[in-house]
Amino acid sequence: MTAHRIRARKPATEPAPRIEHDEAVVSSFLSDAAHVPGGFAAGVAFPRSEAEVASLIVGATTVLAVGAQSSLTGGATPRGEVILSTRALTSIGPPANGQVRVSVGVALSLLQRSLASSGLYYPPVPTYDGAFVGGTIATNAAGPATFKYGSTRRWVDAVTVVLASGDVLDINRGAVTASPDGWFEIERESGGLLRVPVPTYVMPDVPKLSAGYYARPGMDLIDLFIGSEGTLGVVTEATLRTVPKPRRSMALVCCSSDSQAIVLTDRLRQEASSAWAGRGPLDVAAIEFMDARSLRAVPEDSFARAGVTRPSGESVMLLVQIEHGGDEAAPLERLQAVLGSLGIEDDPSLAVPGDDRGAERLFNLRESVPASVNAIVAASKAAHPEVEKTAGDMVVPFARLSDSIALYRTAFERRGLEYAIWGHVSDGNLHPNVVPRTFEAVQRGREAILEIAREVIAMGGAPLAEHGVGRSALKQQLLRELYGDEGIEQMRRVKRALDPEEKLAPGVLFSSFRRTP
Numbered sequence: 001m002t003a004h005r006i007r008a009r010k011p012a013t014e015p016a017p018r019i020e021h022d023e024a025v026v027s028s029f030l031s032d033a034a035h036v037p038g039g040f041a042a043g044v045a046f047p048r049s050e051a052e053v054a055s056l057i058v059g060a061t062t063v064l065a066v067g068a069q070s071s072l073t074g075g076a077t078p079r080g081e082v083i084l085s086t087r088a089l090t091s092i093g094p095p096a097n098g099q100v101r102v103s104v105g106v107a108l109s110l111l112q113r114s115l116a117s118s119g120l121y122y123p124p125v126p127t128y129d130g131a132f133v134g135g136t137i138a139t140n141a142a143g144p145a146t147f148k149y150g151s152t153r154r155w156v157d158a159v160t161v162v163l164a165s166g167d168v169l170d171i172n173r174g175a176v177t178a179s180p181d182g183w184f185e186i187e188r189e190s191g192g193l194l195r196v197p198v199p200t201y202v203m204p205d206v207p208k209l210s211a212g213y214y215a216r217p218g219m220d221l222i223d224l225f226i227g228s229e230g231t232l233g234v235v236t237e238a239t240l241r242t243v244p245k246p247r248r249s250m251a252l253v254c255c256s257s258d259s260q261a262i263v264l265t266d267r268l269r270q271e272a273s274s275a276w277a278g279r280g281p282l283d284v285a286a287i288e289f290m291d292a293r294s295l296r297a298v299p300e301d302s303f304a305r306a307g308v309t310r311p312s313g314e315s316v317m318l319l320v321q322i323e324h325g326g327d328e329a330a331p332l333e334r335l336q337a338v339l340g341s342l343g344i345e346d347d348p349s350l351a352v353p354g355d356d357r358g359a360e361r362l363f364n365l366r367e368s369v370p371a372s373v374n375a376i377v378a379a380s381k382a383a384h385p386e387v388e389k390t391a392g393d394m395v396v397p398f399a400r401l402s403d404s405i406a407l408y409r410t411a412f413e414r415r416g417l418e419y420a421i422w423g424h425v426s427d428g429n430l431h432p433n434v435v436p437r438t439f440e441a442v443q444r445g446r447e448a449i450l451e452i453a454r455e456v457i458a459m460g461g462a463p464l465a466e467h468g469v470g471r472s473a474l475k476q477q478l479l480r481e482l483y484g485d486e487g488i489e490q491m492r493r494v495k496r497a498l499d500p501e502e503k504l505a506p507g508v509l510f511s512s513f514r515r516t517p
């Protein structure tokens with residue numbers, strides 16, 4: 001039977017870890033992958049145990065937990081807090097019953113290597129696999145294969161969380177759910193009860209969402225912490241579910257236009273559904289989209305390294321990840337048949353199962369799209385320091401994909417903006433990116449993204465699919481567009497209940513309600 005009340009426990013008693021003030025050390029933690037300038041910190045600490053995490057939190061005024069700092073939202077950029085680096089929390093337990101217990105400072109790439117030695121795999125990996133387990137839980141990260149496997153939330157069976165008070169919660173999925181009138185209750189170890197209200201806004205029905213606190217009637221307490229971006233507690237350990245490591249192939253397919261790529265994606269999604277129901281061989285786990293503008297941003301040598309000829313004109317590319325059961329040939333034969341039926345005559349570039357190098361080369365070509373756009377933004381920034389990455393993280397119901405791409409293009413082109421669109425098309429999750437050369441373009445780009453977000457919400461989608469909200473003013477505005485002022489106020493009530501002094505990640509998700517750090 002589930003309860004809506006959980007009892008916190010006291011951590012072991014250990015002194016807080018040393019807070020490092022050395023500028024050379026601290027300066028390497030002042031920014032994340034969003035490259036927002038102006039990060040500053042009261043120091044950085046590297047706790048090695050839950051007890052050290054708790055002592056650090058209790059003793060500090062404000063704390064920002066960070067993992068690999070690959071956040072694209074500025075959420076892992078400090079604004080005066082003590083930085084709690086999780087990188088010394090690195091234990092990986094032996095896998096058992098399809099689960100593995102890990103500390104949060106483990107990078108996903110390392111976790112995968114460790115699991116691979118037992119023939120296992122952790123599916124919800126973002127495109128950047130250097131991200132830490134804790135960071136991916138805190139942002140409910142998703143990635144290409146969300147299409148088949150769902151986002152991080154679905155794979156987390158238990159977490160241990162240190163609250164702002166220093167109390168520790170061991171939360172097992174299924175053990176604590178919200179009361180019928182919408183509350184959780186936490187019995188503090190020192191006595192006293194924290195009552196945490198469940199927000200009542202309705203989340204959009206999309207395959208991935210990283211947009212503030214999860215909220216549903218009767219929800220599981222674990223889901224409140226997953227995706228809460230370090231604002232409600234610091235996760236120290238998690239129990240993750242795994243699957244037998246799939247054998248994979250990759251196919252890079254060239255399509256003549258957006259519309260051909262959308263038709264092909266739709267067909268491949270249907271093929272995948274049939275395969276999952278045991279009625280076909282083409283088990284597609286992910287499809288990545290790179291539009292013609294994205295491909296034009298990629299330098300020649302990236303194509304050369306991938307062994308791929310640059311497509312011409314308005315051609316777009318899809319990178320299709322296929323999983324193979326026992327059969328090596330049937331899935332690829334079926335793919336060829338699907339391509340043929342749509343009049344796509346060019347042979348795809350293939351990496352067959354076992355050709356890990358080939359798969360990596362094709363994947364690196366996909367990754368060189370954001371890298372190339374980011375390089376252009378960085379070069380513009382050198383001339384105009386206010387220039388910054390200006391990008392959307394939109395998800396729409398798949399039936400609205402075509403409308404959404406048209407919407408992105410119109411919003412940018414009407415403003416005379418340079419742009420590129422890529423992303424996880426099998427989920428309807430694309431990243432429309434402005435390629436700004438001036439600050440003026442950044443401003444027009446923000447305006448376009450806001451307009452796009454409103455339309456995406458009207459389509460039943462969300463403007464915050466996988467990267468989270470962080471401290472980006474634009475993303476915080478998008479969160480407000482999604483749930484309204486009342487929704488933000490409801491999130492603040494959750495925050496106030498668990499962290500009344502705003503000790504943890506103040507200003508992340510929504511502006512600080514007490515003070516600026």
Ligand SMILES: Cc1cc2nc3c(=O)[nH]c(=O)nc-3n(C[C@H](O)[C@H](O)[C@H](O)COP(=O)(O)OP(=O)(O)OC[C@H]3O[C@@H](n4cnc5c(N)ncnc54)[C@H](O)[C@@H]3O)c2cc1C
Pocket residue numbers: 032033064065066067068069070071072075076086104125126127128130131132133134135136137138139140141142143144229230231233234235236370466467468470505508
């Ligand atoms: C090249 C590139 C590709 C990317 N691709 C994807 C993608 O496909 N899908 C996707 O979802 N994201 C993607 N991202 C974004 C990023 O990788 C994810 O958001 C990732 O989950 C962040 O993990 P991290 O360890 O770097 O966390 P950080 O960036 O260090 O932190 C992210 C947030 O989590 C909080 N946090 C970190 N650790 C903890 C903890 N232990 N307890 C509580 N809070 C914590 C931080 O305070 C911060 O708010 C990409 C980023 C890059 C640079």
